[in-house]
Amino acid sequence: MGQDEGKDFNRFPKGADPAHLWGAGSEKDWMVIAQISDTHILARSSEQAVGAARAENLRRCIADINRGGVDVVVHTGDSVHHGMAEEYAHLREILADLEAPLFLIPGNRDRHGALRVAFDHLSYLPRNGDFLHYAVEDQPIRLVALDSVAAGERKGVFCARRLAWLEETLAREPDRPTILFIHHPPFDIARHYVGGYRRPEDARKLAAVVSRHPQIERLLCGHVHRLHRESWGGTVATTMPSVAVDLRKGVDKAIEAAPLYLLHVASGEDGLVSHTRVVTH
Template sequence: MLIAHLSDPHIMPRGELYQGLVNSNAMFTEAVAQLRRLTPRPDMVILTGDLVENGSPVEYQHALELLAAIEQPLLVIPGNHDEREAFRSAFSDHPLMPRTGPLHFVADTLGPVRIVGLDITVPDDHHGDFDAAAGDWLEAALSAEPDRPTIVMMHQPPFLSGIPFIDDYNCRNSERLAAIIARYPAVERVLTGHIHRFMQVRFAGTLLCTAPSTTTAIALRLSPDAEPASYIEPPALLLHHWKADTGLITHHVPIGTFRGPLPFF
């Protein structure tokens, strides 16, 4: 089972630039084109938040137009730049979209790997919060099929990356999340976005991966007094390949066309 993983496209109204500087819409269009070039084709696509920049209906309308080029089943959770009710309205025709409350879901009919989506956003703020209610919901979701290979996807990462200006906005109450995940060894990965970089860390007895953004990369500045900054680095997506004999293998896939193929050497 192949799962393509996009994150943080920050789609803007048509013709507008992200932060007034970067054409995030064109970059996301190229990311979708990269998906269509992959062979074999992914079985599904997941997107871990910050679909749009300002949470406006016009942005979601444009996002839906760009997402329409994705032919596979699509699973999306909101990030801190999304607006929950506008997001809910935009995806109201998705069968897994909750009608009220946080936008959690369980996708268990799309293949051997079950996908659990967690909405940990805090309205009008940028950090995430895995509160007690989210804990109860996740415990129930995981306990329903405790031995089935599972991915948990969320937006803000529940660890400190070492980049001080983004760590202020991580997921709070990570100890609660870790305690639940640790009880379910069948959780193959916890997948997040938000950091605009690829990172990997052990978490609660499994692996946690952060996906790069399809637009800018947050600067890898690890000094405690580092100034916030971003770069236009080569964007990328992740490809998660689940096989019964190995479990989940995660690939980092640069977005673009590159010289090759060259002779193998």
């Protein structure tokens, strides 16, 4: 597969059900992960026209995910736009319809404290401390969420404490297939995203950690609002368009009004394959 704008992602046929991947009546022998990102939800009381549109974009994605076949959903950050409690209340209301387990990480638009309060029912989120990263151990593929956010900083951060946590977490399960997800891509995307970390050495150190752990099957990122894939740190790294359609970049005009999300399908036969899921209903 290539390295730009998601040309090599498979696209589901219009109206197709995610469950069709293994066929009616067959025994499911793989894992399907839906990725959403950069929803940028506004408060229900917001008078901005885009507020209602963004909420509807997310609702349509959730309804499509609920059609069946998805095991877990990961949200790769910027869940709300201003980090306000009212926005998180609206977000939680929308996400309540999601049937699959949800695992989320903060983006630079998020606020750790408000996110913790709004999603205090999610037992995997750390109740205290400076970071919202964690590992999910009870799925066929191990999920490791890395917090790249620092207060007041738009760019990504990978400090010594984060490095130590990630190194220790990955070292505990060296033989388990793992997906790492993080908001800020630690690599450049030519013409679109350059120098995304506060210190260039942060991104290099993160790549070095990942390259030492070959069990990492994929790095999933958000932040850049566009589809991209490349080889990085000895694995494959991807970004996705924002679920918020008004903020999305680099999408074909034929589908520019339709929300979309990604499906990452893992199987012993094919490895990990990513699909773009365009929601047309």
